[in-house]
Amino acid sequence: MHVVAAISQSALAHNLNVVRTQAPQAKILCMVKANAYGHHIDLIKPLFQGDFVAVSELSEARILRQHTALPIVLLSGIFNDTELNEALALKCHLVLHHLSQLSIICHSTQAIKVWLKVDTGMHRLGLSLSELSRCLAQINHCPNIHIECIMSHFACADEPEHANNLTQLNAFNQINTTGINRSMANSAAILGLPQAHFDYVRPGIMLYGVSPFATINKKLQPVMQLSAPIMSVKSIHKGDSVGYGAGWTAKQTTRIATIGIGYADGYPRHAKNGTPVLINNQLCTLAGRVSMDLICVDIGDLKVSVGDRAILWGHDKLPIETIAAHSDTIGYELLTGVSSRVSFIAHA
Ligand SMILES: *Cc1c(COP(=O)(O)O)cnc(C)c1O
Secondary structure: OOOEEEEEHHHHHHHHHHHHHHOOOOEEEEEOHHHHHHOOHHHOHHHHHOOEEEEOOHHHHHHHOOOOOOOEEEOOOOOOHHHHHHHHHOOEEEEEOOOHHHHHHHOOOOOEEEEEEEOOOOOOOOEOHHHHHHHHHHHOOOOOEEEEEEEOOOOOOOOOOOHHHHHHHHHHHHOOOOOOEEEOOOHHHHHHOHHHOOOEEOOOHHHHOOOOOOOOOOOOOOOEEEEEEEEEEEEEOOOOEEOHHHOEEOOOOEEEEEEOOOOOOOOOOOOOOOOEEEEOOEEEEEOOOOOOOOEEEEOOOOOOOOOOEEEEEOEOOEOHHHHHHHOOOOHHHHHHOOOOOOEEEEEO
16 A cells, blocks of 8 residues: 556657657757656666766766666766766766866866856856857867767747747857757757757656646656555545645535545645546545645545555646646656655556
């Protein structure tokens, strides 16, 4: 009796193929940071059919290296010699997003592949265009450094009509990058801004079958299905309330199924009354507050027995986007928030 996150291998392969179909000319850098967006690095083998993989930090690269021989792009880059040496031992490509990183790699004599990250308007990480020029000039004097790619990141790609997208794209196109690969597209730009595909695309959320937009994308297949056991079924009367704070009150006689999942498993505590839960192929609704280990669901007269399993997200009838909308968050946060108490299993 526990929560299970079932990870579909065929859905991963399918979604990677959607990327290939959308951007047939580009090489694919699969984003597997944050333990593969919460899907567990050891359960996402089909993604290692891409060309590169990327993680945020060295601790993730260390684990990832046990599962693939692909080049690993280290998005944070390195901040001192110790990190540099470990990153190179792990055969990482290094993102260089700040000039302070340049002197560290220039002083090294080892062969280093870098991805230069340029700030085209998001103002989070990245070199300004003038810093990029200085960087390129200095790297000319560092024969150990090979520039693999110049990259930038969109702030608003999930709104394809947003004016910032073209402003950023124009800034990126101004850079003289003759002979150097370019990369700009995350999932939203892969799907919505074909003029931003360039040489390498960087899909994240879409690989896991979740739309980067506010709407659901039928081409993608959800990879994670989260399910939990029904622990109790009881009848209640009109006027009876359910859960902490008596946060929901029955308008009529009904039945309540109590399910063994809560915010300690990663089910969002902010899910509102009425959030759908799929039980025996029927959508039911959350009744009352999410507890640490339990939720309660109004099942009316649906045939439900103790031991049946409820699906919380990751089904055609119940996409994670719907749960995100009911909890004022995004699929990314829900996926990366599934906790270590949950059993992860890979299946075909
Ligand atoms: C995480 C990340 C991506 C992927 O973004 P999605 O919206 O998940 O597709 C792309 N590029 C960079 C630099 C990232 O950090």
